[in-house]
Amino acid sequence: MENNTMQEDRVTDEMIMNHIYVLRGQKVMIDTDLARLYEFDSSRIRNILKKHADRFPDDFMFKLNGEDELSLIHQDSTVKRNPRVKATPVAFTEQGLFMLSGMLHSKQAIIINIRIIRIFSLIRQILPDFPELYREMETFKNKLLGSDT
Numbered sequence: 001m002e003n004n005t006m007q008e009d010r011v012t013d014e015m016i017m018n019h020i021y022v023l024r025g026q027k028v029m030i031d032t033d034l035a036r037l038y039e040f041d042s043s044r045i046r047n048i049l050k051k052h053a054d055r056f057p058d059d060f061m062f063k064l065n066g067e068d069e070l071s072l073i074h075q076d077s078t079v080k081r082n083p084r085v086k087a088t089p090v091a092f093t094e095q096g097l098f099m100l101s102g103m104l105h106s107k108q109a110i111i112i113n114i115r116i117i118r119i120f121s122l123i124r125q126i127l128p129d130f131p132e133l134y135r136e137m138e139t140f141k142n143k144l145l146g147s148d149t
Helices: 002-010 013-017 032-040 042-051 068-074 095-099 109-128 133-147
Strands: 021-023 026-030 061-063 088-093
Touching: 021 068, 026 032, 026 095, 026 109, 032 042, 032 088, 032 109, 042 088, 068 088, 088 095, 095 109
Parallel strands: none
Antiparallel strands: 021 026, 026 088, 061 088
């Protein structure tokens, strides 16, 4: 149990929450951020996607386009694409994260995935209880998407 606590302490809930973005109207996490949290190379995630493409429909994950990348930068100015990585970043929706979690078997990935699932669940529970916060998030989302409604 002590070893699990040490691994959990390396990645805080705040670090996880700072890597949840809103793209295309959905809360997502990016493959490169996930790889850092799991402590392995992002090519490992891409290999899983290649081998199991049928498990990741468009509502589970999508490749980022230019508009998505701009939206990421607006949400977090520290987001930068590594020019050495030629692969297009991939965004996982909550459902995609659940699917991915069943395919990763390292202790660190399991610990982080449990925490990610709990955080997404908490977000779903909190928003209905705070309608003003929900409206603010919708307004923010609409501004990001370029609509004024």
